[in-house]
Structures are given as C-alpha cells and as structure tokens.
Amino acid sequence: MPLKPMLAAGVGLLVAGLIAFALVNVPPGDAQAEYGDVVINNYSDDAGMRPVVFPHWFHRIRFRCNVCHAELGFEFKAGGNDINMLKIFDGEFCGACHNSEIAWGVENCVLCHTGMPGMRTRVHHSTSDRLVAPPSAKGQ
Ligand code: HEC
Ligand code: HEC
Ligand code: HEC
Structure with a gap:
C-alpha cells in the first residue's frame, strides 16, 4: 500500500476510534442530566x-x-x-x-x-x- 492512502486510512481509523471512545465514555449522570x-x-x-x-x-x-x-x-x-x-x-x-x-x-x-x-x-x-x-x- 502506498504511503499516502495508508496514512489517510490511519487517520480515519483514529477519528472513528475517538468518536467511539467519546460515545461510550459519556459519564452515567449525563443521560439524565436534562432533568x-x-x-x-x-x-x-x-x-x-x-x-x-x-x-x-x-x-x-x-x-x-x-x-x-x-x-x-x-x-x-x-x-x-x-x-x-x-x-x-x-x-x-x-x-x-x-x-x-x-x-x-x-x-x-x-x-x-x-x-x-x-x-x-x-x-x-x-x-x-x-x-x-x-x-x-x-x-x-
Ligand atoms: C416541600 C418543600 C418546602 C418546604 C418543606 C417548605 N417550603 Fe417554603 N417554599 C417552597 C417552594 C417550592 C417555594 C417557592 C420558591 C420560590 O419561588 O422562591 C417556597 C417559598 C417560600 C417562601 C417565599 C414565598 C412565600 O410564601 O412567602 C417563604 C417565606 C418560605 N417558603 C418559607 C418556608 C418556611 C418558613 C418553611 C417551614 C415552615 C418552608 N418554607 C417549608 C417549598 C417548601
Ligand atoms: C407527588 C408527590 C410529591 C410532590 C408533588 C413533591 N414531592 Fe418531594 N418527595 C416526595 C416523596 C415521596 C419523597 C420521599 C420522602 C421520604 O423519603 O420520606 C420526597 C422527598 C423530597 C426531598 C428529599 C429528597 C432526598 O434526597 O431525600 C426533597 C428535597 C423534596 N422532596 C422536595 C420537594 C419540593 C421542593 C417539591 C415541590 C417543588 C416536592 N418535593 C414535591 C413526594 C413528592
Ligand atoms: C414529583 C413531581 C414531579 C414529577 C414526578 C416530575 N416532575 Fe418534572 N418538574 C417538577 C417540578 C417541581 C419542576 C420545576 C418547576 C418549577 O421550577 O416551578 C419540574 C420541571 C420539569 C421540566 C422543566 C425543566 C426546565 O428545563 O425548565 C421538565 C422538562 C420536566 N419537569 C419533565 C419531567 C418528566 C419528563 C417527568 C417524568 C419522567 C417529570 N418531569 C416528572 C416536578 C415533577
């Protein structure tokens, strides 16, 4: 795999990982925080x-x-x-x-x-x- 696409894929994975982390890492209190x-x-x-x-x-x-x-x-x-x-x-x-x-x-x-x-x-x-x-x- 040429270097550029590999990097792009890497960055993509990193971003996906961060989003997933943010989603599972919501502190429990926040789900009810509206109330x-x-x-x-x-x-x-x-x-x-x-x-x-x-x-x-x-x-x-x-x-x-x-x-x-x-x-x-x-x-x-x-x-x-x-x-x-x-x-x-x-x-x-x-x-x-x-x-x-x-x-x-x-x-x-x-x-x-x-x-x-x-x-x-x-x-x-x-x-x-x-x-x-x-x-x-x-x-x-
Ligand atoms: C079950 C909850 C609760 C209890 C127990 C309670 N209050 Fe209140 N009180 C409220 C609420 C809610 C308000 C409205 C608050 C506001 O808008 O500032 C209020 C408002 C007031 C006010 C301002 C309005 C008014 O009626 O003049 C005073 C003074 C007051 N309370 C005094 C007391 C005193 C003295 C006691 C105990 C004998 C007491 N409260 C017990 C809930 C309570
Ligand atoms: C539909 C019934 C209901 C209404 C309306 C209600 N309460 Fe309560 N409240 C309860 C009950 C039941 C408890 C638990 C009592 C006990 O533990 O003995 C409670 C407990 C509480 C507590 C203690 C919470 C704790 O951590 O122990 C507070 C403070 C309180 N009420 C404030 C209020 C105020 C202020 C209002 C009005 C704005 C209000 N409540 C209206 C039923 C009600
Ligand atoms: C025991 C009484 C009680 C019950 C049960 C209750 N609420 Fe409330 N709720 C209140 C009181 C009191 C307030 C504040 C009103 C005030 O400040 O005058 C309030 C405020 C709210 C607000 C406004 C908050 C804001 O952003 O201004 C929302 C939305 C709300 N309630 C939704 C709900 C929902 C949804 C449920 C059921 C899952 C629920 N409430 C059950 C008493 C209750």
Missing part, C-alpha cells in the same frame, strides 16, 4: 429564605410525569410556577405530597430551602446548564 435538580427562587431570596432545590430525578423515579405535570399542574419550566407557602400549606404543588402522609411535612423548612442565597432559578447540573456561559462570565 437535573431545579433551583426555584422566584420569592425565596426576597423573603429571606434560602432558595428551594427540587431534586427532580429523585422524584421522577418515584412518580410518573403525569402525577406532577398533569394532575398537580406543574408547568414544564424551571421557575414557571407561582408557588408560595400558603398554597403549599393548602395542599397545592409540593404540598400535595409533603403533608406528613405521602412524604414528610412542610414543617421541615430546611429540607426544601437548601440552596445557597443568591442561586438563580434554573435547572442545576444539566447539560444545557453547561452549554451557557459560566456565571462568572455573566457578571453574577
């Missing part, structure tokens, strides 16, 4: 509470999407729901389950309000999170 934790901070910071961190994956493996996104009316958007404690005490949103029956009750403030002060509303640890400029680049 990473959701930080909800429409009101918390302003009210002097830590922002809420909602562990989406933890809930997803326990309930069907429909339970929350149809029956309980949660919009498919981080921060897209107008949630406050009065509604939660009344059994809406998180309060439909966090009522000391289906799950631990609302008196456990610090189990939901776990974010760091100043964390903005977003999907945390998601693929799209990593595609946008890091907070430092945005002057946050």
